[in-house]
Amino acid sequence: MLPELYNYWVVIVLMMIGFYIVIVQGNLIKKLIGLNIFQTSVFIFYISVGKVEGGSAPILAEGVSVYSNPLPHVLILTAIVVGIATMALALALVVRIKNAYGTVEEEELQERDLRC
């Protein structure tokens, strides 16, 4: 029972690491890295759901009858590329915040907002 579910636990550990970084780190860039780890854990979750014991990669080949589920692969494939594009957008926002406030630390940003 227990060893059969280890893939989910790896995902949960990764996800919680990412979650923790997002909550605790005040530095916006580090928060984004945490978000990235969180994102990867979701990717791994999907792919591990699609895995079939003894199956091969979903490319038609002779003598192979069991394939992994191609659907999660498609979803995650596009999600990775979209993920990097949105991550770039987030980094661009951080860069602009740095430019406007001179800092990317969350607490200093709040202080400055309150002073205005």
Next chain:
Amino acid sequence: MLAGIYGLLSASFFVSMDAVDVAFTEAAVGAGVFPLLMLTALTVAGRYEQTVHRRPRAAFFLVLVTGALMIVGTLDMPAFGSLDAPAHTHVAARYIELSPTEIGIPNMVTSVLADYRAFDTLGEVVVVFTAVVGVLIMLTPGEQRQQPSPANAVETMRSHMILRVVSKMLIPLMLLFALYVQFHGEYGPGGGFQAGVIFAAAIILYAMLFGLVKAQAAIKPSILRLLAAFGVLLYGGVGVVSFLTGVNYLDYSRLATDPVVGRHIGIFSIELGVGITVAAAMILIFYAFAGYATGRAEAE
């Protein structure tokens, strides 16, 4: 650097779980584009963080509780790799059984991506395009920064002779490989997304080693902007053409007299659209970041 290793590691995870297409993408994105992007952003946003003492205990507790709850939740999940898991029962089985005869290409991931779920993929491409537009709006420097001088911050790699010589040999191969991945995506692992990212990684490597100015002289941002839009347009256009043949949007069956050939044509063209948009988008994003970094370095 760690991000690069992390990306490579998760890519090998995916290979071990038989998701070669995904592994391809993750290897190019996670180990190639993401760390470079991070580095350029860090040069702008500052490398050091203040050591602020906070109380992470509450957060740690929260994370621990959430994780424990989720683990309890997994106890009812199907076992890893089991054949009768619910995820494999509905459409997935149909994709595996019928796509080789319906679409006529061996790579099921490509046929699901570009045919059965073409609408979804169109949405993804539009998201990538929109993200690029956002980045460009936020990071396009003012007129006075339009021509960065040759001696800029990104050119610090200039003195690394070995790197430059090796990459001179590698970059053409990378570009060639990207094209192979693009046009062979129906038969082996690959496709527009992967090819676009690999192509972009090659150009970004060039820009890192030989300077932004030279890269921009070789591949002009204005052309890239056109290309990024053109890729989306090509994708949407294929949909409209299939509309005109009397079937649903993005249903390629009547693009040729034989439905299978028609699907081939459709998949080929939208993969091309995807590849063009993704490659142009990634390069543009890098240009925007690097250009912004140089602009700031000069202003100071």
